[in-house]
Amino acid sequence: MSSQEFQAAYTSIDSTGTFLLKYLKEFRDGLRIQGEESQGLQSIEDEINKALKALQDQKYQVAVIAAMKAGKSTFLNSIIGADVLASETAACTICRTDVRHIKPGETPKLLEYREGERKPVILVEGDAGEIQQKFLLRTREIREKGNPDNTTRFEIEHPIEAISELSSLTGFTLVDTPGPNEWESANFNINALKQTALEALRTCNAILFVLNYASYKDNAIADLFKDVVENRKDFIAENTGKIYFILNKVDQKTERDKEIADVIKDLERELVGFGFCNPVIYPASSRQGLLAKLIQQEKATESEIKDFKKFFSARYATEDEEGNQIIPAPRKIAPQALADSGILTIQETVIQRITQNSGWNLLSEVVAEIDKAAKAIEDTLNTEIKGWEMGIESLKQKVEDYRIRSENARYKVKSVEKAVEQQKQILIQGFSQGINTFADEAKAQITSEIDKIAKSRSANSPKPKKNQFLAQQLPKVEKIGFGQIVGEIGEALLGVIPVFGQGLGKAFKLTTSLWDKLSETVPDTFNGSVSEQDDKPEKFDPYIIRCKTQTEAQKILKTINDVCAPSIESWWIDTQDGLVREGTSIREQLAEKIQEDIQKISDELSNYLGDTLQVRLNINPIQFPSFDFSGIDAGIQHQVEVFTRTEKITEVKKKSRKKKSNSLCKGDKSYTVDVPIEKTIEVQDRRTVYQVDLRQTVEQIKQKIDDNVSGSQLLLVRVIEQQVSTDFKSAERQINDYINRFQNDFDRVLKERKTKESEAPKILAKLEANKIKLNEYLSELNSIRQSLDSWKPVK
16 A cells, blocks of 8 residues: 555545544434434534544654664654754754654643643744754753653654645654663653663664664664564564564765665575564665755755755766766755655655555454444434334334343343453553563672672671571572453453463673672772771671771672663663563453453344344444553553652642652652661771671662562553453443443333324435435445455565
């Protein structure tokens, strides 16, 4: 499906849905004139409105990730068609930045979102230059001051030239994420940046990795993929089709360098080694593409035109008969320069990918919702026609029989609800197990590192003696005993519920040896023999470090925190990433099972109605369109925002800082401990000793882990509970709407026949006329469906 075909299908669906909505409103107005109303028709109207809104509001997100100096900002600017994102020698992307498309003519804005605040701060409104300058100053300020305002992300509202002709992609957003080696460069929460990048990978429709042509074989690729890709081979395999690689800055190639095609082959081999199957690589000259676009739009500044002439114009020079070089004006060669830059190919490919997959899914789901609504109207018309055609006593009996049947259907729905509740508890237990595995492994690893220090100190003491060390055997992770699960749903799904977190602990290790780091930071304390530090061996305790100065003791505690806290936090982010992926998959399977069971109940009711009325009725498809499912990530984000805002309000009211629950284990400081240093004055030796108790240190770290795990379990459980409950309520609402609609139709026909029996021929004629008009919309929807099916993406 090309972007033009997608646009045509989008317009056709929107038009058909709008006309159907108008038709339904006229039908309802006619009932009101007769003094009647139908709540069933109101629910149909609501569903059409929801589907059309989803069509117009759908978000399409493209994540862009790069190592430093790969030209990521320039690449993004070339897609946007404006020099709006700043680029510096130092890492510039300090947190997620969304570039959201707005219509040409609307005022561009730079917004800043802060933790605990519902509304963003508008930093500047104006043209691209004003936004770039303010953005650059603000990112520098955050980096230098350590983010005192708790900025979480930026948003730039600006027209994106690449999709300016496609009204169907108004929700298009470019997501500029911090690259892995930008995590290490900024004076910012490193792990928060990692979490931002991983969330983008989970939730975006396409992912572009930008690599630097000039340094594609150095450590940049390793830095780029180490944390993001290496431990996510399953994710890569499942999402190969939405991942692209941009070999940027190919304009830097010299005559002596390898051909671009050969470079791409080398890069392919590198990427395959990381686990990418058949990687798709596009060469690009982002600077050339950006300048060419600006010149075409007549928006290039004098300096930008000079840059274009200096770096790119000579490539399009010709020679006259005398050998003189003739260089065309920039505006004449800009179209060819843009085509040669590779930017047009890249943006067309990405847009086509989105329309072929995410876009197709949206159009298909919206058509399904509108088609369901149209057929529900058709069922109402057929029911009313049959109700006017049969004898009134027979109609009364059928209404009473239907009431009994519908109550039985509701009873069956409640049985499904009980089984779903059991499955929800299984899913919650699975999440809890994964989180507990993280906690146990983290505590065991930290304890082991502290034990290594104690053992080394004990071995170096003048009189080694047997000591009781801290480490204990880690409890074996076993499958949760779920007990006897009652019902078909439970039996069907037990096989797909995994043991969350199994094996996650194997991946956890500190990034550096704690003993080595302490030996480097305080060499006098850790490199010499214990006798040099403690002249009372009979009182020696390997877990008590005696320091001569308070500064030395503080260095030891700071080193422990610097090594342990980021490592625990980083591993928690990896653990959460795995849990969210697994949870999303299982939620989908639970939703399918709910859908299957409720659909069976609905079909039984449809078949009964069709048989008893002797009329063909449509099935009532129970649908869970993806635009109704915001995702576990969005649920987590919502819960965190609610908690943070509540906490801020509490602080303001109490005028004192309330202790955070760290419900998402956010930030290295979640695991930073503040162990008191014991000051001892030894009168006999006339000296002061500062003691660091390693036992107390490790216990405080463990307590921090337990506190954060408790908050995380509460948050994730709440998200899962809400989502599964929402899925069931959606299915329950759909079948209840179906039941109530027919009940309302029957009741309305009975009521009308008591007072308007003489008008039966006229009423029947009007109903038949409404059917003829409705069939036009049903036919149009069928044509759209056939067209969409011909473009269905191959999985």
